[in-house]
Amino acid sequence: MNIKGHTVEKLEDPFGLLSGDRYEFFLELEIDEDDELYSDKGVGLRILFVSDENGQKIKNYHFFELDTDTVLDFALEEDEEDLVVNYCRENIIE
Numbered sequence: 001m002n003i004k005g006h007t008v009e010k011l012e013d014p015f016g017l018l019s020g021d022r023y024e025f026f027l028e029l030e031i032d033e034d035d036e037l038y039s040d041k042g043v044g045l046r047i048l049f050v051s052d053e054n055g056q057k058i059k060n061y062h063f064f065e066l067d068t069d070t071v072l073d074f075a076l077e078e079d080e081e082d083l084v085v086n087y088c089r090e091n092i093i094e
Contacts, residue, residue, distance in 0.1 A: 001037075001080055002030040003087055010093055020052020022059070025088055028066065037074050042066030049088045056089055 011022040025047040031038045048060040058081065063072040076084060 001032075001035070001083070003083070004028045004030050006087075006091060008088075008091055008093055020050055020054075021092075023047075023049045023051070023088070023092060025049055025091070027084070027087070037063065037072065039065050039072070041068060043072070045084065047084065047088060049092075051092065056085070056092075058085060058088070 005028045007026045009024050011024055013022070025045075027045040027047065029043045029045055031043050037043060042065065044064050044066045046062055046064060047058055050057055050059045061076065061084075063074050064070060065072065
């Protein structure tokens with residue numbers, strides 16, 4: 001799995017109920033054809049990423065087909081999760 005590109009948006013907490021900052025990332029992924037996650041429609045990863053006093057982490061995520069927005073029922077492997085967390089850390093917007 002390689003990350004080809006992304007969009008990111010800082011989510012606003014209008015009532016100030018949540019600590020820290022929240023970001024929504026949409027990653028465009030490159031998946032090998034022999035990987036079970038592969039789709040000829042393209043694969044994306046939606047991530048809710050949190051940065052607060054406890055650090056930075058993925059709060060929630062799901063894979064989806066780029067062309068159809070269909071949610072795919074897969075989980076990140078440990079090494080993939082590390083890759084995604086580091087990518088999000090490097091691409092946070094203020």
